[in-house]
Structure formats: C-alpha cells, structure tokens
Amino acid sequence: GKPGKPRLKPPFPANAGLYGCPTTVANVETVSVCPTILRRGPEWFSSFGRKNNAGTKLFCIGGHVNNPITVEEEMSIPLKELLQKHCKDVVGGWDNLLAVIPGGASVPVLTADICDTVLMDFDDLKANRSGLGTAAVTVMNKQTDIVKAIARLSAFYEHESCGQCTPCREGTGWMRKIMDRLVTGDAEIKEIDMLEELSYQIEGHTICALGDAAAWPVQGLIRAFRPEIELRIMKKQKGKLILDTNGNH
Secondary structure, three states, X not given: OOOOXXXXXXXXXXXXXXXXXXXXXXXHHHHHHHHHHHHHOHHHHHOOEEOOEEOEEEEEEEEOXXXXXXXXXEOOOEHHHHHHHHOOOEOOOHHHEEEEEOOOOOOXXXXXXXXXXXXXXXXXXXXXXXXXXXXXXXXXXXXXXXXXXXXXXXXXXXXXXXXXXXXXXXXXXXXXXXXXXXXXXXXXXXXXXXXHHHHHHHOOOOOOOHHHHHHHHHHHHHHHHHHHHHHHHHHHHHHHHHHHHHHHO
C-alpha cells in the first residue's frame, strides 16, 4: 500500500472514519477497564485520583530505576511515590535524579526539583509545563547526558516524519542538525534561541501532532537545561581558543 499520511479534519472519525463510516477509535487500555467499571460502577472508578483526574492509569516506567515496570496505579499519585513504591527508587538514590520524561517521548522533561512534588495527572503536569501523555515514564539520573538524550529523540522524530507537511519535514531535520551541534558543543550560543524559535514554527502548523511531539522535548530541554547547554558550548570554545593560542606559539 501507499504510505500512511494524516488528513485534514473535520470530518472526524466519529462522523466519517474507516470506509467512510462512523468509527470509534479507542485505546486498548480504555477498553480493558470498561468491564470492571460496569461491574463495580462509575463511582468506584471515580474514587481514585482527584477531581477532573479520576480513575486509574497504566504507568510504564523505565530508564535509571532499579525495577523497570508497567504498573496500574491511581491517577494523581505523586511521581516520587510511584518510583519509590514500584521501582525501588532511582539508580543511585533519589538524590541522584537528574530529570524525568513523564508521559512518553513527546512531552517536555521535568527537572529533579519538580519531580519532588509533582502529581501524575493531567492538570498538575500541565501546570508544570509538561503532560501525562501515554504515561510512559523515562527516568534519567545524573550520569545521563541530557542533551544527547533529547538529541536522540530529535533524530527519531526526523525519521518518523511522513514528509507531508513542510514545517515538520524540514523543521525536524534542522532541529536534529542543531541538536547534534549542541551535543558536541560545536554550536554557538545564539543557535539555542534559533532552535527554540524553530520549534515554535513547527508546533501547531502541521496536520497531525507529530510536529508538536518533535517540538516539545526540545522546548523542554532549553527551558530546563539551558545553562548546561551554554556551559558545554563555552567549554568547547575555550578549548579551541587554547589550541589556537598554542598553535600561534
């Protein structure tokens, strides 16, 4: 068949989906919990979590934890409790935590200080400029090269772009190139602002959400770890200056 490409909406699948017929697209996680809700009642399900964030959620937790796991927990559980209760804490202890991606590769990263108190639900993560997303939690300790980690996500989104929308097709490639330069420290300080501006030119300007997904991790990195990026660039520039000075001698 031909490459799968998103179409402009409306019409939405509920009106015209598969074969032009009304179609319901449901996550298997939603379908699987329906029998229990019908058996126990909606009040039981709503008793978990907090207002507007009720129910349970499957959290798939990986990265630098002592016990990677997929676990069903109630919504609004504190992230710290989730990791310490089910994952036997961060590798090297909680004080060794650098950052967490709380909802899959498309959501902005959270710094360790936010992770101390943040709740794993839609509203609290949104208030901290991230999101619950797929609830795929990636934990990174202080041995992580955070710039390289986000650069890897940029490479993934460049590869996955279908190429239909110009902002995504061209923008993901340019973001990946700049991210690669940030990893090595070969970029200039002004390229950080250039990268951030580029990400906002992609966000909201594509047919599907892949453009947004590519932009948000980069925005989160710059927002949370800009000093680390700048320090890396300055160290590289200082090293080049020393080499040039020695060469002149």
